[in-house]
Amino acid sequence: MATSNRVPGSARSEGQGRGGTTRRELIRHASIGAAAVVAAGMGAKTAVAGPARFMGREAKYTLRIIQWSHFVPAYDKWFDNIYIKRWGAANDTEVTVDHISATDIPARAAAEVAAQSGHDIFFFLAPPAAYEDQVIDHKEIVEEVTRKRGKMNDLAFRSTYNPKTKKYFAFADNYVPDPANYRTDLWGEVGLKPTSWDNVLKAAPKLKAMGNPVGIGMSNELDSNMALMALMMCFGSFIQNDRNQVVLNSKATREALKFGKALYDQGMSDEIFAWTPASNNQAMLAGRLSFAMNAISITRSAELLNPDLAAKIELLPIPSGPNGRIGLEHVMGCYVIWKFAKNKKMAKKFLADLETKYVGAFENSKFYNFPTWPRSVPNIKRRVERDPIAKPAGKYTVLAEIADKYTKNVGYPGTSNAAIDEMFNKFLIPQMFAEVAQGKRTPDDAALTYDRQIKEIFRKWRAQGKV
Numbered sequence: 001m002a003t004s005n006r007v008p009g010s011a012r013s014e015g016q017g018r019g020g021t022t023r024r025e026l027i028r029h030a031s032i033g034a035a036a037v038v039a040a041g042m043g044a045k046t047a048v049a050g051p052a053r054f055m056g057r058e059a060k061y062t063l064r065i066i067q068w069s070h071f072v073p074a075y076d077k078w079f080d081n082i083y084i085k086r087w088g089a090a091n092d093t094e095v096t097v098d099h100i101s102a103t104d105i106p107a108r109a110a111a112e113v114a115a116q117s118g119h120d121i122f123f124f125l126a127p128p129a130a131y132e133d134q135v136i137d138h139k140e141i142v143e144e145v146t147r148k149r150g151k152m153n154d155l156a157f158r159s160t161y162n163p164k165t166k167k168y169f170a171f172a173d174n175y176v177p178d179p180a181n182y183r184t185d186l187w188g189e190v191g192l193k194p195t196s197w198d199n200v201l202k203a204a205p206k207l208k209a210m211g212n213p214v215g216i217g218m219s220n221e222l223d224s225n226m227a228l229m230a231l232m233m234c235f236g237s238f239i240q241n242d243r244n245q246v247v248l249n250s251k252a253t254r255e256a257l258k259f260g261k262a263l264y265d266q267g268m269s270d271e272i273f274a275w276t277p278a279s280n281n282q283a284m285l286a287g288r289l290s291f292a293m294n295a296i297s298i299t300r301s302a303e304l305l306n307p308d309l310a311a312k313i314e315l316l317p318i319p320s321g322p323n324g325r326i327g328l329e330h331v332m333g334c335y336v337i338w339k340f341a342k343n344k345k346m347a348k349k350f351l352a353d354l355e356t357k358y359v360g361a362f363e364n365s366k367f368y369n370f371p372t373w374p375r376s377v378p379n380i381k382r383r384v385e386r387d388p389i390a391k392p393a394g395k396y397t398v399l400a401e402i403a404d405k406y407t408k409n410v411g412y413p414g415t416s417n418a419a420i421d422e423m424f425n426k427f428l429i430p431q432m433f434a435e436v437a438q439g440k441r442t443p444d445d446a447a448l449t450y451d452r453q454i455k456e457i458f459r460k461w462r463a464q465g466k467v
Helices: 023-030 034-043 073-090 102-115 129-134 139-149 154-160 184-190 197-209 222-234 251-267 270-274 279-285 297-305 344-356 359-364 380-385 397-405 418-425 428-437 443-463
Strands: 045-049 061-068 093-100 121-124 171-175 180-183 291-293 313-316 332-337
Touching: 045 073, 061 102, 061 344, 073 093, 073 344, 073 359, 093 102, 102 121, 102 129, 121 344, 129 418, 139 344, 154 171, 154 332, 171 344, 180 184, 184 197, 197 251, 222 251, 222 291, 222 428, 251 428, 251 443, 279 291, 279 297, 297 313, 313 397, 332 344, 359 380, 380 397, 418 443, 428 443
Parallel strands: 061 093, 061 121
Antiparallel strands: 045 093, 121 332, 171 332, 180 291, 180 313
């Protein structure tokens, strides 16, 4: 097993996807030796801050946190070297932060639950509704932040609150807008802009012929999940309605699937069926892709690695479809406090304090982490407008518009619930699109088949009283 290191300082790719195994299966398989896994850290990189380290004495409290290695190295440096030092000293607490790869999050969470031991605070990249019985009700933290910063946004509420059980199963500190990233030079040659899915389909054959295909994954990974579910909503296709009832088998779903096949046939390559979460970033940075749905990881990485290319990559809201323009968050940053956490009191205070003063997180994530309480970061629009690195100037201004108008929760117009969580982790939507694109199913067959599969998942969770 890898040994832990001190504060991480190397670049990472963001938004890495989840494994295809369900949480229930992971918990079962992780039971044997789970305690050893928890102790070993699964190759985690560790930062420690607080009185025990900096004042030469034992702290009154200890707090253990685990979260992903952020794609923006500056965020982890700020969090590890500045934020937890100050917070730990102010609260007489030794804070330990373990950073793990995003792809390790599902297995690590399952191992801690199986062992009923681990960290006080655990971070997920999407709403972990299936773990509701293993976590505290985070209502107290929500109320504390709301008292100081006003109402949380609707996206965060729908992503962390279960209206069936009346419980906040997570605390969302941030969400990540998911813009369209496109090459202005290549699209300029075609004479179009990716403002609509119709334009994307019209431009795709010409872009592919130029050696620069469109890049929307149909693989078992996070980016494919988000991009395809958002595309569906632009066509009026939804997994569930506002009453959390499955409605996938619809004319709109079949139209979205037809579009996906046409876009693959005319403007994409076979690589999309085996993409990893970093693939669209890598392909765009290599100068190969003309279009991708992703967070600002692409542009921020380009600014560091290839400034000339960065100046050619612009951002837009998700293209509009027959049902308008409806997008999803790229990731939803959700912290949970386990029921078996040893220091629930300080864990609650840490999360409330983090969100209440979120400017440092927003700025050091390079506008990746948007606050779920809008008043936690004043003047967001002006901040993104004035980014000193952006070329052309003002490139990131559109993020404020995307965050406010076009970013919805997974499971919209319903809530993010345990059934949606399981469906998400099994990557059923990318599989459905891939089977149609590859000619393995017709749109009619795919819509019906996956509607049945998802309804079965919902029946299971309804029986448990969670939906």
